[in-house]
Amino acid sequence: MTPPPAALPSPSGARDFGALDTPFDVIVIGGGISGVQIARHSAGRGLRTLLLERDDYGSGTSSATTKAIHGGLRYLEQYEFGVVQESVTERRNLGIAAPHLVAPQRFLLTAWDWSKPPAPVLGAGVALYEAMAWRRNMGVPKDVRAQRFRWVGKNALLRRVPWLDPAGLRGAWAHDDSLSVHPERLLLSLVRSAADLGAVAFNHAEVVGLVTDPGPADAATGGSARTAATARVTGARILDRLTGREHVARSRVVINAAGPWVDRALGDLAEQSGIRVRQAKGVHLIMGSLGQTDALYARGKNGSHFVVNPWQGRSLVGPTDTAMDGDADSAETTADDIEYLLETINSVSSRRFTADDVESTLVGVRPLVDDGKPTYRASRRFDIHDHSERGLPGAYSVTGGKWTTGRAMAAQVVERIVRSEPSLPPTRDFDSRTLPVAGAFGDYGSVEAAFESALLRRPDVQLPRAVRLHLARMYGTEHERILDLVAADPALGRRVSDRPDRLDIAAQARYAVAAEDAWTLRDVVDRRLALGTLGTVTESELRAVTAVIAEPLGWSDADADAQVGEYLEAQRRIQEVIAAVRAAGG
Structure with a gap:
């Protein structure tokens, strides 16, 4: 994610992948909570880090939650004392780091x-x-x-x-x-935190294969005897899903944190890696x-x-x-x-x-983690897989874990990589335990005081109190960027829905495509606004959003219609299932 510029320009239809020309220390695959926290910690340690997400940040498992940051009380029944201890500690850390969202x-x-x-x-x-x-x-x-x-x-x-x-x-x-409160917004604030620390991040960027170089035995023959057993992983091949173009990024280490897609991310090396999830x-x-x-x-x-x-x-x-x-x-x-x-x-x-x-x-x-137990009783701990043990040095995969303990997991993963990979440059200390996430309010003594202070920002912007609080809750200090947009164009202060409990305004949609790497209607509605997380979205609400984002994204009327149609079709499938249960008397 690129930092928001002083003036928010309209994004072009193509992204700048020029940053890939310089080799990275670490490539992280997966833009869910595990991958994002690993990228944040890697960048915090001073490593040149690239984060790649096939779809959108948090579009998979990380957004389909119970909306809880919890210590895992039920894990005591399974004697997972270590998981519980780590969880209650990380629950406190997140509450301090992001009190507007936890x-x-x-x-x-x-x-x-x-x-x-x-x-x-x-x-x-x-x-x-x-x-x-x-x-x-x-x-x-x-x-x-x-x-x-x-x-x-x-x-x-x-x-x-x-x-x-x-x-x-x-x-x-x-x-x-x-x-x-808004896990999608919390994840985005962590992506922003990683970018602020120097990480480069791309969503809609699918890893379609890993790059390998011949090991020492192959080098002696000029590479003609290259075998998987001696090949070192030195990067990734990337498909930009927005344009169909392929790119290559080089790195010293690749960390695969693609969640349930962890085997797919390894491509044709998955079988050799022995990864099981x-x-x-x-x-x-x-x-x-x-x-x-x-x-x-x-x-x-x-x-x-x-x-x-x-x-x-x-x-x-x-x-x-x-x-x-x-x-x-x-x-x-x-x-x-x-x-x-x-x-x-x-x-x-x-x-x-x-x-x-x-x-x-x-x-x-x-x-x-595949520990042989039924999924309900399976451990919520995480495992780090060093694929050098199977002839793929330079590649690691992370399986297991959960939202609450993502930061602690990331710290341990990066420490393991730093100790195991002598090719990495020297690193600095990085204590992320209670480090405020991007947008977190400063020390006001109480969360209520922080929100009351937010209500006093930009008094010239005419927005209802409920909308202002909504923006402060979702964006923290960055809500002032939304207010700036409304000050420049008051029309952007209009709500995108007529329903009283949908408080999103048009300026949020404009900000999403200008500064938050939103490229599709679903990116905006489901993971930048609150609208799509609250249940079924109406066609008129979707049209209100596309009216704001179509021009800066370079969409034609047909493109906008296709985006709306795809969203409505996905909703229709869910409603059909609910209707079938209703018809069966359920």
Whole structure:
């Protein structure tokens, strides 16, 4: 991602790949949370770093989340104490680094007479969980500090979550985790952070193969005896998916963090690498508000855990956790997924939820360490694979991991690479633990004070208070760039939707294509604005966005129509599945 210029010019139809002419120290493949954090840490250590993403930043697994930054309480049941300790530490770090995008959220761990483990054991687990997070409030703004856990009795719980089945209900253990308010925006701020540290980043840039050079044995024969067993990986072949042109980037090291696509990124070297990753499909239902402000974590009578997380006036219900074979690109919500989640929540509900309550769905594929366990019980730790052990020196792959621990994972990966690769230049120290992400507000003592200060910026710009707060929440200090655009052209202050809970304005769409590497309608609607994350988007809303971005992107009317049609078709497929469940009585 290129830093925003002083005046925002219209981007041209072709991107400048001239930066690839100079060799890099590290190429990172994958623009999800793992790859972005690795690129940020690599650049922070002073290494010349290139980040490549086949589609758009966060367009895969990293955007299909429960909107939670959490310590992984349920991993205690699997004795993953190391993962939990790291998670609660990183939860605090993210809250300090990005307080405008990571907010405290109360979770209710619910227990019935039939629950396993029973309520006292659950309480012991929560106590251990909080003991492991004893530093959780150190350095945290005063108005977002975590509260101590406590027991909530049955009657009080039913007042907070009125739809719960009261039969056999004991109560719940209330504890604090964190809400990821806009994970897409948080990921973009980390991409910007990497760029500010010197990294070069391209989205819609697919690695179609790795570049190898002959090893010492081959060099003696002039390369005529080159074999895979002696070839060193020295770069990547890149397809610019926007233009169809191919490019080559050279580097000392290639780190493959492509998530469920980790084998594809290795191209014809995948088999030799021996890389194995298990895929788990996770589906969430987007439902209207279920009338609660606290998140709920429960186990259905079918044995499956689920979360109901209130977010942006909606409730996210899920996720599923089912093994998946084949190409991760083919992952989609099925009727079985919707029916299973409805069955799970209905098993502990006093009312029957149906497909009529489902507005849309999210689907993502998690890459898990292949430890032989079912995907639900598979470890959320990460593994670093050094492919020199299979005759591919210079190449590494990272599998596993999760959103919350992405920073810690990146620090360990880069440290491993630095120690293992003598060809890399000397590096500097880089402590990213609580380093503010790009756009984070300074030290105001409280998050509320930071937002109140934001409301005073550019008083000449006439925007409603709710819209101003929306911009400050999504962009942090960079929201002033949006205000600058509206000051220069007041027409850009218009909302792109007539619906009262959609607060995005036209200036955000203009900023997305001018300064945030947005190249498609989906890039803008789903990952730069809030609009596409809130459920189904209407054609009129899509047209309002294309009216702003078509000219700077060089689109013809036919191009704009194609983008809108593709978006609507993807939505139609989801709605067809929901309708099928509804027709079947689900």
